[in-house]
Amino acid sequence: MKNTYSLKENFESTLKSLFHKYKTLDFVVERGFVAHDQLECDSILFVGINPSYNEKVDHKNDSSFYNLLQENNAYQKYFRRFEDISKQVKHKWTHVDLFYFRHTNQKHVYHYLKHNSDTLDFVSEQLAITRSVLEAITPKVIVVSNALARDLFGVTKPAGLGINYSFDDEIGTHRIDEPNSSLHNVPLFFTSMLTGTRALDNGSYERLVWHLKRVLNTQF
Secondary structure: OOOOHHHHHHHHHHHHHHHOOOEEEEEEEHHHHHHHHHEEOEEEEEEOOOOOOOOOOOOOOOEEOOOOOOOOOOOHHHHHHHHHHHHOOOOEEEEEOOOOOOOOOOHHHHHHHHHEEEEEEHHHHHHHHHHHHHHHHHHOOOEOOEEEEEEEEEEEOOOOOOOOOEEOOOOOOEOOOOOOOOOOOOEEEEOOOOOOEEEEOOHHHHHHHHHHHHHOOOOO
């Protein structure tokens, strides 16, 4: 199996077509998309909601892909704890966002979810891409550290990834329950934000690291 999976190679044309299709939707779509390209397979997967947008630095119609290192990435304010967890549990990591449009205010995601059929189609088509990506990279474990991302991770209406999961008492967290998917039985952790003003307190963070290490290093 490949060590990495290129989102750009597999979905660049799809994303371009998608954003062109909905180009008149609103000002956010005009900004274009951003996505992490070289995703690590068989890794700890951290799931976010969408890329941020800085009006002073970023530009409209500037779709792009970026790559992450296992250590010393730019923007440590966001990626530092991913690196730290990876180091402590001795397992590589990667990161994906559920959506590819650029906006800092998460309320805009709620706007898309509650607005009309066009906005729902716009987010649903992105979630379909993300589900395909998750199945392609076959993560060892998934960490979802955003409340809205948790809501959208499962089978929800009007939009969601369409992934079934249930709590496993033996490992003390959820597992994906999709027998016909490569994601079947993958452990799933739902946590608070790992960084920022509402981040996990130190005690909860230490317990998360311990739990991840146990699940990754123990045969259940």
